Amino acid sequence: MAEPLSAARPGVRGALAAYRALLRAQARSQTAYRTSFVVDLVGNVGATVFDVVTVLVIFGVTRELGGFTLRETLVIVGLSSSAFAVADLLVGNIERLPRYVRTGLFDAVLVRPLGALPQLLLMDLPLRKVSRALFGLAVLVFAVGTAGIDWTPARLALVVAAPLAAVVFFGSVFVATATVSFYWIDSGELASSVTYGGRDFTSYPVTVYGGWFRAIFAYGMGFAFVSYHPALALLGRADPLGLPAWAGWAAPGVALVAAAGAAAAWRAGIRHYRSTGS
Amino acid sequence: MGSFTATVARPTGTNVILRIRTFSAIVGSGFRRHATYRQAAVAGVVTNTVFGFLRCYVLLAAVGAAGTVAGYDRAQLATFVWVGQGLLAVILLWGWTELADRIRTGEIAADLLRPIHPVTSYLATDLGRAGWAAFSRLLPPVLVGPLFFDVYLPQRAATGPLFVFSVLVAVLLCFGCRYLVNATAYWLYDVRGAMILWTLCSGVLAGLYFPLRFLPDGLLRPLWLITPFPSLFQTPLDVLVERDPPATQLELVGLQVGWAVAILLLCRLVQRRAERRMVVQGG
Numbered sequence: 001m002a003e004p005l006s007a008a009r010p011g012v013r014g015a016l017a018a019y020r021a022l023l024r025a026q027a028r029s030q031t032a033y034r035t036s037f038v039v040d041l042v043g044n045v046g047a048t049v050f051d052v053v054t055v056l057v058i059f060g061v062t063r064e065l066g067g068f069t070l071r072e073t074l075v076i077v078g079l080s081s082s083a084f085a086v087a088d089l090l091v092g093n094i095e096r097l098p099r100y101v102r103t104g105l106f107d108a109v110l111v112r113p114l115g116a117l118p119q120l121l122l123m124d125l126p127l128r129k130v131s132r133a134l135f136g137l138a139v140l141v142f143a144v145g146t147a148g149i150d151w152t153p154a155r156l157a158l159v160v161a162a163p164l165a166a167v168v169f170f171g172s173v174f175v176a177t178a179t180v181s182f183y184w185i186d187s188g189e190l191a192s193s194v195t196y197g198g199r200d201f202t203s204y205p206v207t208v209y210g211g212w213f214r215a216i217f218a219y220g221m222g223f224a225f226v227s228y229h230p231a232l233a234l235l236g237r238a239d240p241l242g243l244p245a246w247a248g249w250a251a252p253g254v255a256l257v258a259a260a261g262a263a264a265a266w267r268a269g270i271r272h273y274r275s276t277g278s
Numbered sequence: 279m280g281s282f283t284a285t286v287a288r289p290t291g292t293n294v295i296l297r298i299r300t301f302s303a304i305v306g307s308g309f310r311r312h313a314t315y316r317q318a319a320v321a322g323v324v325t326n327t328v329f330g331f332l333r334c335y336v337l338l339a340a341v342g343a344a345g346t347v348a349g350y351d352r353a354q355l356a357t358f359v360w361v362g363q364g365l366l367a368v369i370l371l372w373g374w375t376e377l378a379d380r381i382r383t384g385e386i387a388a389d390l391l392r393p394i395h396p397v398t399s400y401l402a403t404d405l406g407r408a409g410w411a412a413f414s415r416l417l418p419p420v421l422v423g424p425l426f427f428d429v430y431l432p433q434r435a436a437t438g439p440l441f442v443f444s445v446l447v448a449v450l451l452c453f454g455c456r457y458l459v460n461a462t463a464y465w466l467y468d469v470r471g472a473m474i475l476w477t478l479c480s481g482v483l484a485g486l487y488f489p490l491r492f493l494p495d496g497l498l499r500p501l502w503l504i505t506p507f508p509s510l511f512q513t514p515l516d517v518l519v520e521r522d523p524p525a526t527q528l529e530l531v532g533l534q535v536g537w538a539v540a541i542l543l544l545c546r547l548v549q550r551r552a553e554r555r556m557v558v559q560g561g
Contacts, residue, residue, distance in 0.1 A: 036468065039471040039474065040471075042474075043474030043475070043478065044474075046474070051487075053482065053487075057488050057493065058340050058488060058492065060493075061347050062339075062340040062347065064342070065339050065340060187321050189321050189324075190321040190325060192325055193324055193325040193327075193328040193329070194328075197325070197328045197332060200332045201332055208335050208336055208338075209331075209332075209335045210335060213331050213335070213426075
């Protein structure tokens with residue numbers, strides 16, 4: 001049946017069906033080798049477990065870190081690691097973009113009648129990272145459950161909104177840093193200094209960091225609003241660095257700004273993209 | 279076609295000079311091969327530097343007002359972190375799958391036909407790579423760290439040479455461990471499971487996430503004795519920051535040498551077993 005070329009882009013329903021098919025195919029192929037999949041699940045949870053173990057070990061040699069106790073720090077760790085794990089599961093695969101650009105696979109993605117970004121994310125959705133996200137959530141639940149939080153309706157709302165905002169924030173960081181590879185194909189690990197660096201940064205109270213390094217990561221890039229300020233608001237603690245109490249509730253706003261910035265960077269990157277010709 | 283093992287055909291001559299020449303030629307080519315990826319080196323240095331700041335601030339916060347923690351003072355911890363960030367790329371804990379890839383694709387057949395033992399030739403390449411990394415990856419964080427933190431400089435004359443020796447042994451040992459992990463491909467074809475296990479263990483048990491001295495003594499001693507991990511990373515750094523008196527330093531390096539010899543011998547053994555049973559994949 002001959003259709004005009006302009007009709008080739010499917011409607012919203014068609015697109016959703018296509019994405020669902022992509023996701024299903026991914027799930028089938030990834031679980032085809034059961035043992036491998038289980039090993040991957042276990043291996044992936046290991047990385048997050050060791051991040052938490054590191055915090056516990058450090059608190060084994062000190063009673064407080066940057067003025068925060070272990071229980072308070074665990075709230076920060078829980079917010080950070082659950083959000084990072086979920087964002088990594090949903091969007092983290094974008095870090096393969098340099099390879100797609102180098103091998104020319106990205107050309108194939110662009111000529112298909114679906115959005116480039118959702119395709120990239122669904123083409124390789126790493127289901128094995130589910131275990132990591134679940135562990136992160138468990139840490140968060142344990143931490144807020146044992147931190148002695150004085151629950152109010154506003155705090156209940158925040159304990160749901162803050163991790164969601166942090167997921168959006170980390171997702172934006174993944175996308176924004178990946179766009180670097182449109183300009184610099186061999187950028188390699190550069191993106192991980194901000195993505196994984198951001199995860200490490202948000203795992204501790206920002207009071208442990210000093211000077212301009214803290215200023216850049218915490219407020220220049222906005223990482224302070226991922227876990228530190230929401231945790232302060234949940235715990236009802238004043239910020240030792242002097243920001244007002246509402247800073248904790250600013251997290252969703254910061255996340256939206258980050259998402260808008262990432263979207264702009266992505267569009268600019270796509271426009272700039274020249275195929276490597278391979 | 280009769281069965282053969284590739285090792286049999288290797289020349290058994292004792293021309294030592296020729297062997298040394300071959301070995302150093304491979305080392306040189308390893309150096310040049312990695313020296314071509316300059317952009318990747320820059321990106322790696324930036325990343326190591328960012329993580330240097332992150333780890334350094336966190337560990338210094340753990341020292342707090344007390345002044346020392348687990349036997350390190352603030353300057354020693356700063357040196358530990360910054361040299362560690364550079365050392366990471368020199369010993370190359372992660373990301374080496376070349377051997378496993380070649381086994382899977384069957385290209386390993388070409389390696390087996392060469393008149394030099396595969397363990398030796400891969401080791402030579404890796405030494406060249408480590409040499410390049412010492413310039414491009416170890417030097418920058420070592421220079422950047424002191425600009426922002428008070429670092430510890432070794433006080434004893436013997437520490438410098440001992441550190442260099444300890445790093446060299448760590449490179450050999452780390453190569454051996456990676457070779458073994460990769461060699462599981464002879465049996466498993468897909469090394470992802472072994473690789474994940476190695477990545478997890480080597481990160482946390484070698485002293486990268488936190489100095490192992492933060493652990494209780496009852497855990498630390500067996501870890502050091504019965505696993506090679508602390509010898510990969512913690513030992514050279516402890517030697518450099520003079521965490522222990524000279525006698526203990528020598529013991530730790532001795533232990534490291536023991537592990538390196540054992541692991542490299544194991545590599546040869548595993549390679550021989552693998553060659554006996556292997557069927558080369560592909561055409």
